[in-house]
Each structure stands twice: as structure tokens, then as C-alpha cells.
Amino acid sequence: MTAQQEGFYRDGSPVILALDTSTAALAAAVVHGGSTLADIQSFAERNHSVLTVSKVQELLQVAGLDASALDGITVGQGPGSYTGMRIAVTVGKTLAWVWDKPLIGVSSLEALAYGAYREGGEAQLAGAVKQQDVEGLQTTRREWYVPLMDARRGQVYTGLFEAGEGGWQRRRPDGIRLMQKWVDELLELALQDKPASIRIGGDPSLHEEEAGRLAASLSGRSIQVQIVPNDMEGRSLGMLGADRLLRGEQDDIHSFVPNYTQLAEAEAKLAAARQQGG
Structure with a gap:
């Protein structure tokens, strides 16, 4: 050595x-x-x-x-x-x-999500970890990352990860899920937890319609949904x-x-x- x-x-x-x-x-x-x-x-x-x-x-x-x-x-x-x-x-x-x-x-899947965070969200979080809610109270800015790998027949390998003041953490386990049901679950969870944004990455090419449905459903809720493919x-x-x-x-x-x-x-x-x- x-x-x-x-x-x-x-x-x-x-x-x-x-x-x-x-x-x-x-x-x-x-x-x-x-x-x-x-x-x-x-x-x-x-x-x-x-x-x-x-x-x-x-x-x-x-x-x-x-x-x-x-x-x-x-x-x-x-x-x-x-x-x-x-x-x-x-x-x-x-x-x-x-x-x-x-x-x-x-x-x-976590590596895919973390790569997406490093590409886009890391700089934003470094400069604006906090945001003001409508009542003027200081809340934690949280970004969600949803990696996708196609698993055929409308299914995806996926999970859910979060970056924010609390650091990088897993929110949902890795698994194979029907994309339609996964979007329903993400929509319900997002309306409850209200992250600042959701980034759908990995390979969403065969599932853009459902990803778009999530974006449309949250467009009036001040939750930005980005569909941004990224490679491992x-x-x-x-x-x-x-x-x-x-x-x-x-x-x-x-x-x-x-x-x-x-x-x-x-x-x-x-x-x-x-x-x-x-």
C-alpha cells in the first residue's frame, strides 16, 4: 500500500x-x-x-x-x-x-432515488430547508422520491424515500406494486403528509399516464410532482x-x-x- x-x-x-x-x-x-x-x-x-x-x-x-x-x-x-x-x-x-x-x-431502488435527490433536490434543500405555511408557522420542507423500475403487466418495482431536515429516510418498503394502486396510495399519503414536492424517477416511460394522474390530482394542493427519469x-x-x-x-x-x-x-x-x- x-x-x-x-x-x-x-x-x-x-x-x-x-x-x-x-x-x-x-x-x-x-x-x-x-x-x-x-x-x-x-x-x-x-x-x-x-x-x-x-x-x-x-x-x-x-x-x-x-x-x-x-x-x-x-x-x-x-x-x-x-x-x-x-x-x-x-x-x-x-x-x-x-x-x-x-x-x-x-x-x-434506494440508490436510484438517492441519485435523483443528489441531481436535483440536494441543492434546493441546502438553501431552503424551511418553508412558511399559510399560518406563518415554520415547517420542515420535505421532498419525496419515488423510483420506478418496470415489472411488466402494469407493475413496478418501487419504494418511497424522503429528504428533509430530518435527513434521508425511507417512507415505504421496496416492493412490486400495480402502478395504478401505487398512485392511489401515494395520493392518499401526500394529501395527509403534504410534502413540498414529489419526484418520480428511475424509468417511468411505461407508466407516464398514471404518474401524470398523480401530478394532476395534486396540482391544486401546492404539491409539485416532477416526472424526471434518471439512470443508476x-x-x-x-x-x-x-x-x-x-x-x-x-x-x-x-x-x-x-x-x-x-x-x-x-x-x-x-x-x-x-x-x-x-
């Missing part, structure tokens, strides 16, 4: 290698605190299994580091592409074992992983598995056929 690499350990911020293959993007990065030392986004989805290891090697070369300089490996745990997310999980587990590094799983970023994943590691959290390498959310379609059909067959 060089003296420069050794210095990374001394300011309290871990050096994290982050990797996600749950979406069409192979997203990877090396992060240190709030800095991105190197990052890669590749959209050759069918080549994730071929490119992942070489991209990791490339990342470390660009960052000027070797494996000994890493404090942990963060992996996007899903949900997402059934085949895709297993690639990052397998590579991450293997590297964590071979290099003897902590393995930190992070929700791929390794740096957002890495920052979330670093936060988990600093809290003393990590995952067991041997038992760590992707968050499939539901059985793959082929497995579900097979299970149903077996059940019918007695």
Missing part, C-alpha cells in the same frame, strides 16, 4: 467500491466520502456478465488504487432485472471474499454503502442474496404447475 492510499483511511471516510447491475446500466464507482474517485456507466445490458470484472479493474486503475486501499464493497441488492442483479451480487461476494473486505448490500449511478450506491459501513453495518458474504421481490416468472409458473399437479 502506498502512502497516498494509506491516507484515505485517516479522515474517517471509507473508500468504497460500488457495483450495480439491476437495470440496463452497469453502474460502478469508487467513492471516498463525498468524492467520486472513478465511475462507469455502461448500457450494454446483455454484456453485464462479460464486462463487469473488467470494468472493476478499469475503475481501480483510474482511481489509482489497488484492492488493499478499499474499506468495503457495496452491491446493489435489487430488486430489478432477475438475471442482471445476480451478476453484481456474485461479483461483489467473490471480491469481498477474495480481498477480505466487508460486503454492504444497498437497495437498488455507482457513486450514489457507494455513498449509501459508506453510510451503512460507518454505522457498523455489513452483510454476511455467504448468506447474502439478491432481493428478488418475487419469483422469476418461469419459476412462478413451474411452482403453480407443481401445485396443480398435486
Whole structure:
């Protein structure tokens, strides 16, 4: 280890290698605190299994580091592409074992949402954490982030996250939901909690009609709804992983598995056929 690499350990911020293959993007990065030392986004989805290891090697070369300089490996745990997310999980587990590094799983949906927050909401919140309500009372400005991944048949992989004075937090668990019912749930919750804005990100392309319905329903309620697609970023994943590691959290390498959310379609059909067959 060089003296420069050794210095990374001394300011309290871990050096994290982050990797996600749950979406069409192979997203990877090396992060240190709030800095991105190197990052890669590749959209050759069918080549994730071929490119992942070489991209990791490339990342470390660009960052000027070797494996000994890493404090942990963060992996996007899903949900997402059934085949895709297993690639990052397998590579991450293997590297964590071979290099003897902590393995930190992070929700791929949370990484998508956090990336959207960093792109747009972070600057707004930094300058205006507080807002005045109609009675002149000071209230906390809260932004909601709703990541979407298409799950076919009108369904989405999704969750709900909030950024505000209380920091970054999860409001609803990851899951697979019918988009129509999800919008109904978000509408009811928004009317009750009254966030300043809701940003729908990830890949909403097949669900814009329902997302638009949410926007239209809240247009007269002083709640701004933005539909802004965003791609997976390794740096957002890495920052979330670093936060988990600093809290003393990590995952067991041997038992760590992707968050499939539901059985793959082929497995579900097979299970149903077996059940019918007695």
C-alpha cells in the first residue's frame, strides 16, 4: 500500500467500491466520502456478465488504487432485472471474499432515488430547508422520491424515500406494486403528509399516464410532482454503502442474496404447475 492510499483511511471516510447491475446500466464507482474517485456507466445490458470484472479493474486503475486501499464493497441488492442483479451480487461476494473486505448490500431502488435527490433536490434543500405555511408557522420542507423500475403487466418495482431536515429516510418498503394502486396510495399519503414536492424517477416511460394522474390530482394542493427519469449511478450506491459501513453495518458474504421481490416468472409458473399437479 502506498502512502497516498494509506491516507484515505485517516479522515474517517471509507473508500468504497460500488457495483450495480439491476437495470440496463452497469453502474460502478469508487467513492471516498463525498468524492467520486472513478465511475462507469455502461448500457450494454446483455454484456453485464462479460464486462463487469473488467470494468472493476478499469475503475481501480483510474482511481489509482489497488484492492488493499478499499474499506468495503457495496452491491446493489435489487430488486430489478432477475438475471442482471445476480451478476453484481456474485461479483461483489467473490471480491469481498477474495480481498477480505466487508460486503454492504444497498437497495437498488434506494440508490436510484438517492441519485435523483443528489441531481436535483440536494441543492434546493441546502438553501431552503424551511418553508412558511399559510399560518406563518415554520415547517420542515420535505421532498419525496419515488423510483420506478418496470415489472411488466402494469407493475413496478418501487419504494418511497424522503429528504428533509430530518435527513434521508425511507417512507415505504421496496416492493412490486400495480402502478395504478401505487398512485392511489401515494395520493392518499401526500394529501395527509403534504410534502413540498414529489419526484418520480428511475424509468417511468411505461407508466407516464398514471404518474401524470398523480401530478394532476395534486396540482391544486401546492404539491409539485416532477416526472424526471434518471439512470443508476455507482457513486450514489457507494455513498449509501459508506453510510451503512460507518454505522457498523455489513452483510454476511455467504448468506447474502439478491432481493428478488418475487419469483422469476418461469419459476412462478413451474411452482403453480407443481401445485396443480398435486
